[in-house]
Amino acid sequence: MAWRNVSKNLISFIASVKFAIPLLIAIAAASIIGSLIPQGRNVKLASDIPEWIASLNRYLQLNDIFHSWWYIILLGLLGFSLLTVAIKRFPRVYQQRGRGAALGILLAHLGILTILGGMVYSGFSGFRYYTRLVEGDVTVLPPLPFVIKLDEFKLKYYPEETFKHWGPDARFPEKQESMITLFHHGNPFMKAAIAPGQPIIAKGVTLLPAHKDIGWVFDLVITDLNGREKVVPIWPWAPPLISFYGGQQRYMAHSLNYDWGSARENEGNSPRATTEIFKLQSDGTVDSMGFATDKEPLQVGAFTMAIESIRPYTGIHVYVRPEKPFFITGFIALLAGLVFTFYRRTSQSSGNSTGLQ
């Protein structure tokens, strides 16, 4: 009996504004902290900070606040509060202020609850990958029921002077389009043009190109004095370590700036692609050996390094989002709830004593 009273009082408290307001403030405060501290798994603390700060950081997951256990508890409490408000307060509001207001408040609160439910559901279902498509290559992602081939990548920038007031290097694409073919068991079943902001859905999977992650891959062809060739594919997102003489000489290659227009059109004398070659010394230091371009190979000791097979690539998001229906339903309910709640309130209070017309 006592337990029942305690739980009843607890639910009444959670359903009250007395509980909801501090909770909203707590979520807002936590969000402010999360916006001020750099977030992400790659964020590292300085090595010389006191151990207790490092422990606190680990315990409270301050580098990943929005996915931390305590932030999720706050959102869970908000969800529970919304649910209890919707259930417990609906009859009273219905009696006091009529059907419209009660329905509005119910819809608004259940709408937010549905969106929160969608967030939780997305944590347990669906999948999301980020990969890169290289022109001419077929990309295989094991969970997908198909493979993706990037047939052609089209990119056209606005003229340089269009955005020069943004800064000397600022350029925006006027057109960025990936022509892809999807294969199922070796047979092409869909050809499509995708672009940032224009995804396609194939067999329930969304394919959306990234709007920033674009560039070039190429082969670095290394030739020694005896004419022996070694071909090393250079992918800018994962520059390889190039070893010679059983690892006694080690090099790295980073792709650098290039002119997209001339690279595609192969116009002019300027290099289409440039890469900087670094030599890794035995003491861990790195020395620049110079630049190789597609127009001019680089001579490094006994080796000649040349760029060949330049091809564009684009990043792509591949995902299944089963929570989408939750979000859409929640959004519609929330908006309808706001209209019902405030339209009625405003029309009811328009003739109040303040004189507002």
Place this chain on the structure above:
Amino acid sequence: MPITAAKIELLTMGVATGGYVAAWLIYLFSLRSDGEANRSAAPVITLIAWAFHVVSLSVRGYRAGHLPIFNAFEFLSLFSAGVVLAHIIFERLSRRKDLGVALLPVALAILVYAWTLSRAVEPVIPIFRGFWLKIHILTALVAYSAFAATFGASLLYLIRKGSDEAPAAESQAGEKLLDDVARRAAIVGFCFLTVGIISGGIWAEYVWGRFWSWDPKETWSLITWLIFAAYIHTRYHRGWRGRKAALVAVIGFLAVMVTYLGVDLFMYRQHNFLFWRSP
């Protein structure tokens, strides 16, 4: 010297800025001297200046070939015009002639900031061309303008509450009216901010593949939404009126400013397309 569309845009914006300054000064001096005649001239000047501002924005839209909402200068100019429109609407509804004292400086500050930015006409880059982005920007703009009205009325309320110059009964009625202006504007702002956040999420889904990614801009818009949710709940369920509600509204508007300006200036975010460089 030929008159170009660019010159008309600049000229009309200059006239609007000057008109707002003049109107604000009249509001300010007539408030101090209680000059009724002067005070009634201020709304007319505000309205004329606003009309010039609308002409300036229309010419801008004509020159650019799209809605003038896509870069910082265009958005801030439109935001400023939105705050003035909110002022005109709430002044007319409430018949309070002192709202301009608090609201016009907000509009002016935004407009002056806009003057400092590049006014170059830019094309709309492909990812900005979607329907949902337009809805997102326009609803956010209405929300921000309404919150500015809440801020102005609340600030004026706090200032009036601090001084006891007016007779008690008249003062109380005036304060109640300001409180009501703040409440109504906050409701409009809250509803439009909700639509703005949702439409922004839908656009983000198309561009980044996620409704929500805890980008500082998104996070601060959520913080603003939470503050105004608390404002509305405390008003309706806890009976907060007057000073307490006004203080929450002022904090809410500061959050709006952080969302729009603070995040742009001090925090890296996905929204910042400046970080896009040619590879």
